[in-house]
Amino acid sequence: MPRKIVIIGNGTAGASAAFSARKHDRAAEITVLERSPYPTYSKCALPFVIEGVIDSFETITVFSHEFYRRQKVNLINGAAVRRVDPDARKVVYEDAEGEKVLAYDAIALTLGARPRVPEVEGSDLGNVFTLRTIAHAEKILAAALKSKTAVVNGASFIALEVAEALVKRGLDTTIIVRSRMLRTMIDADLSRELQEHMIKNGCKVIQGKTIEALVGDNDGNVKAAVVGGEEIPADMIAMCTGVGTVVDLGREAGVEIGGVGGMVVDEKMQTGVPAVYAAGDCAEDHFGLMGFPFISFLGTVATRQGVVAGMNMVGAEAEVPKFYNAAIIKFFGLQVGSVGLTTDIALENGLKPESVKVTHTTRPHYYPGGKPVRMKLLAHPETQELIGAQIMGEETVPETVNTMSLAIQRGMTVSDVAMADFCYAPPCADIWTPASVAAQGLERKLAAKARSRKK
Amino acid sequence: MPRKIVIIGNGTAGASAAFSARKHDRAAEITVLERSPYPTYSKCALPFVIEGVIDSFETITVFSHEFYRRQKVNLINGAAVRRVDPDARKVVYEDAEGEKVLAYDAIALTLGARPRVPEVEGSDLGNVFTLRTIAHAEKILAAALKSKTAVVNGASFIALEVAEALVKRGLDTTIIVRSRMLRTMIDADLSRELQEHMIKNGCKVIQGKTIEALVGDNDGNVKAAVVGGEEIPADMIAMCTGVGTVVDLGREAGVEIGGVGGMVVDEKMQTGVPAVYAAGDCAEDHFGLMGFPFISFLGTVATRQGVVAGMNMVGAEAEVPKFYNAAIIKFFGLQVGSVGLTTDIALENGLKPESVKVTHTTRPHYYPGGKPVRMKLLAHPETQELIGAQIMGEETVPETVNTMSLAIQRGMTVSDVAMADFCYAPPCADIWTPASVAAQGLERKLAAKARSRKK
Numbered sequence: 001m002p003r004k005i006v007i008i009g010n011g012t013a014g015a016s017a018a019f020s021a022r023k024h025d026r027a028a029e030i031t032v033l034e035r036s037p038y039p040t041y042s043k044c045a046l047p048f049v050i051e052g053v054i055d056s057f058e059t060i061t062v063f064s065h066e067f068y069r070r071q072k073v074n075l076i077n078g079a080a081v082r083r084v085d086p087d088a089r090k091v092v093y094e095d096a097e098g099e100k101v102l103a104y105d106a107i108a109l110t111l112g113a114r115p116r117v118p119e120v121e122g123s124d125l126g127n128v129f130t131l132r133t134i135a136h137a138e139k140i141l142a143a144a145l146k147s148k149t150a151v152v153n154g155a156s157f158i159a160l161e162v163a164e165a166l167v168k169r170g171l172d173t174t175i176i177v178r179s180r181m182l183r184t185m186i187d188a189d190l191s192r193e194l195q196e197h198m199i200k201n202g203c204k205v206i207q208g209k210t211i212e213a214l215v216g217d218n219d220g221n222v223k224a225a226v227v228g229g230e231e232i233p234a235d236m237i238a239m240c241t242g243v244g245t246v247v248d249l250g251r252e253a254g255v256e257i258g259g260v261g262g263m264v265v266d267e268k269m270q271t272g273v274p275a276v277y278a279a280g281d282c283a284e285d286h287f288g289l290m291g292f293p294f295i296s297f298l299g300t301v302a303t304r305q306g307v308v309a310g311m312n313m314v315g316a317e318a319e320v321p322k323f324y325n326a327a328i329i330k331f332f333g334l335q336v337g338s339v340g341l342t343t344d345i346a347l348e349n350g351l352k353p354e355s356v357k358v359t360h361t362t363r364p365h366y367y368p369g370g371k372p373v374r375m376k377l378l379a380h381p382e383t384q385e386l387i388g389a390q391i392m393g394e395e396t397v398p399e400t401v402n403t404m405s406l407a408i409q410r411g412m413t414v415s416d417v418a419m420a421d422f423c424y425a426p427p428c429a430d431i432w433t434p435a436s437v438a439a440q441g442l443e444r445k446l447a448a449k450a451r452s453r454k455k
Numbered sequence: 456m457p458r459k460i461v462i463i464g465n466g467t468a469g470a471s472a473a474f475s476a477r478k479h480d481r482a483a484e485i486t487v488l489e490r491s492p493y494p495t496y497s498k499c500a501l502p503f504v505i506e507g508v509i510d511s512f513e514t515i516t517v518f519s520h521e522f523y524r525r526q527k528v529n530l531i532n533g534a535a536v537r538r539v540d541p542d543a544r545k546v547v548y549e550d551a552e553g554e555k556v557l558a559y560d561a562i563a564l565t566l567g568a569r570p571r572v573p574e575v576e577g578s579d580l581g582n583v584f585t586l587r588t589i590a591h592a593e594k595i596l597a598a599a600l601k602s603k604t605a606v607v608n609g610a611s612f613i614a615l616e617v618a619e620a621l622v623k624r625g626l627d628t629t630i631i632v633r634s635r636m637l638r639t640m641i642d643a644d645l646s647r648e649l650q651e652h653m654i655k656n657g658c659k660v661i662q663g664k665t666i667e668a669l670v671g672d673n674d675g676n677v678k679a680a681v682v683g684g685e686e687i688p689a690d691m692i693a694m695c696t697g698v699g700t701v702v703d704l705g706r707e708a709g710v711e712i713g714g715v716g717g718m719v720v721d722e723k724m725q726t727g728v729p730a731v732y733a734a735g736d737c738a739e740d741h742f743g744l745m746g747f748p749f750i751s752f753l754g755t756v757a758t759r760q761g762v763v764a765g766m767n768m769v770g771a772e773a774e775v776p777k778f779y780n781a782a783i784i785k786f787f788g789l790q791v792g793s794v795g796l797t798t799d800i801a802l803e804n805g806l807k808p809e810s811v812k813v814t815h816t817t818r819p820h821y822y823p824g825g826k827p828v829r830m831k832l833l834a835h836p837e838t839q840e841l842i843g844a845q846i847m848g849e850e851t852v853p854e855t856v857n858t859m860s861l862a863i864q865r866g867m868t869v870s871d872v873a874m875a876d877f878c879y880a881p882p883c884a885d886i887w888t889p890a891s892v893a894a895q896g897l898e899r900k901l902a903a904k905a906r907s908r909k910k
Contacts, residue, residue: 045821045881060821300879303886321874328878335883366500366515398884399854402877403861410865419776422857423783424755426500429853431758
């Protein structure tokens with residue numbers, strides 16, 4: 001008898017689970033239940049379709065219906081799952097034809113997340129949007145094409161990407177930043193530099209305030225946001241104030257929900273409920289460094305968790321790797337990368353890191369075209385191990401995040417990084433990389449502290 | 456009494472030793488004896504001045520005479536060292552004023568390397584050049600500006616860089632490749648791809664042959680190279696057939712010379728002769744992975760060895776890091792990177808690696824502008840640890856070499872790399888990097904081999 005595998009959700013985690021299960025079990029009956037009409041597409045790409053740099057929503061398909069068919073994975077769109085019955089190992093869903101029941105040997109809940117919108121007066125007005133799906137993005141794009149002013153509420157990845165898209169579409173765009181930009185990814189000093197960069201590139205920014213209300217016109221559409229008592233004109237509003245995990249189906253099936261809001265899973269992505277797995281934004285993770293629970297909401301993590309869940313569902317044993325929040329994003333030509341702990345996150349978890357920040361170039365001074373890179377490194381004050389890196393520059397940042405990710409993953413000390421064997425050639429890289437220079441600076445700082453302690 | 460530090464040679468290793476010694480000993484008397492009239496400049500940058508992308512030989516100064524003065528390092532140019540007397544701790548040198556004697560507490564020999572030129576008839580003709588110093592490069596540039604045809608003999612970094620420079624200067628340029636391109640850096644398959652790239656960009660290539668003789672004109676200048684019995688027209692010849700270590704002063708002072716031709720040093724860069732250090736191209740190293748002796752001739756290694764020598768010379772204890780031959784270079788827009796063992800070098804040392812080669816892109820398919828990257832990974836067949844990476848592409852290669860360098864340095868297995876936490880965003884990187892994809896391929900290959908062995 002072939003194994004019956006059911007996956008709820010065809011997002012990054014769900015699709016990764018399905019195709020990973022298929023790769024390790026050619027015979028399994030694999031069914032993916034998905035509420036939307038879409039195949040698997042890249043949610044991360046939505047802002048770039050709005051911006052116009054990607055030409056259509058079809059382009060961002062990652063696994064097409066045809067690919068599902070070729071892989072013999074039964075993708076059922078328009079399927080709203082009602083409940084999972086772990087005792088009977090059955091899932092109940094509803095599609096256009098009515099309620100149906102599907103038996104499973106193993107099931108993965110990849111339910112994702114949904115936008116969290118602050119409750120303010122007027123948030124039900126027309127042209128007030130969130131962004132999570134193609135349906136959302138289509139509405140934002142349509143509105144952008146006929147709007148002159150916009151307000152983006154939030155300071156996350158998505159908020160800043162949408163702001164850039166709207167500026168590039170010619171809208172007078174104001175970002176409302178309650179605390180600071182990319183707070184879970186970079187320190188306050190780099191947030192300030194990023195904010196200056198956004199302003200220099202045409203965004204207006206209001207910091208330290210929130211939207212108090214939205215004001216509508218006679219047609220029931222938004223016309224302004226009230227911020228600090230002042231009306232900011234806005235033909236459209238993008239509410240990008242973060243997302244929350246979707247875990248209801250899991251909770252109702254008896255899955256434990258952790259303190260950070262995700263389903264609790266083990267290293268095989270298995271929940272405490274037999275044969276029930278979870279992966280992606282809805283699953284809790286533990287930070288690779290200090291082991292505290294967190295949810296990254298990153299596509300990379302969803303993919304890897306999905307792969308591991310899919311393998312274990314068909315008996316090909318695998319354990320999820322540790323995650324260090326390696327992340328990259330680009331705004332108006334500036335790449336912003338981060339991996340490991342930020343100062344705030346370290347402090348919140350009882351660790352006071354030592355840090356250093358340097359500017360170095362991507363090529364030696366004597367070869368034209370090098371770009372400055374801001375490199376901030378954080379180290380454990382006792383072990384001197386690298387625990388965080390934050391990087392900003394026009395080039396080389398994504399791969400440098402990866403290099404620093406391995407340094408952190410493998411417990412390298414600041415001194416290890418300072419003298420590590422990195423490559424050099426005049427047209428490609430300086431003889432000391434920005435990471436080398438920063439690590440050398442941090443090494444000196446740590447040595448000076450150690451000397452002053454001895455006195 | 457301040458320490459008396461003497462360094463012979465003001466190249467990368469020598470200058471790094473001098474300024475590292477100064478950093479750790481503000482009082483030491485530091486003298487650098489240098490035969491040439493130049494301050495410290497980047498030898499690696501010489502081909503780019505010939506090409507014209509760097510505008511002058513002054514531009515490639517790394518440590519100016521003024522910088523030496525500010526650091527209170529006494530650089531004596533025009534000083535030809537005659538001998539080192541380790542018993543008396545004295546060095547004898549000659550400058551324009553005659554012979555002089557200098558006492559030292561510690562001395563570093565950073566003697567570098569010199570071009571090795573095959574002995575062929577006519578190699579003493581005019582317009583036959585080697586390339587190691589500014590003086591050489593000035594002559595090559597002057598000749599290039601009035602030549603129409605050129606032959607470059609060799610297939611090293613320098614050979615190919617000079618060939619590109621001459622092609623860009625408009626010369627009809629033929630590269631004579633005895634074995635294959637970049638043999639110590641990449642495998643034969645990638646050598647072939649690189650050769651095709653060079654040809655596509657205007658180089659002529661003759662492979663598997665050597666120059667048998669050079670033919671001169673009536674003025675005593677070269678006019679052709681004889682290769683395979685055929686005359687290749689050449690108004691100028693660049694002999695870039697590798698370099699040999701310069702170790703005479705060390706040998707005469709009793710320093711042991713190792714099997715690969717370099718001075719034997721310990722982890723502090725100390726030779727067996729008391730108070731005599733060596734660093735850079737003239738010093739033997741041991742490959743980080745299998746421990747066999749080698750000489751990288753890389754600026755990165757010379758820098759790190761110089762720093763460590765300089766520290767130990769003034770009593771600030773340091774050990775040289777392990778080297779993995781991390782290298783990068785760029786030809787006609789194509790970055791070629793490598794770290795760790797190549798297949799040939801592994802085989803020569805008794806290890807038969809497993810390998811895989813993939814092509815993946817620097818950005819996801821749905822975001823415009825991604826570039827293909829060729830990624831070849833080599834693993835130890837038993838431990839499954841990554842032992843080598845070879846990478847070719849238009850972007851991201853240098854930093855990816857560094858990432859793979861850390862993976863190799865820290866003993867990561869193919870599976871570790873396959874699932875490692877790397878960053879992703881549509882405008883910056885795909886959700887699986889080329890390294891991830893290659894490692895996953897190699898993981899499958901190793902698993903299949905393991906299964907077939909069990910049967």
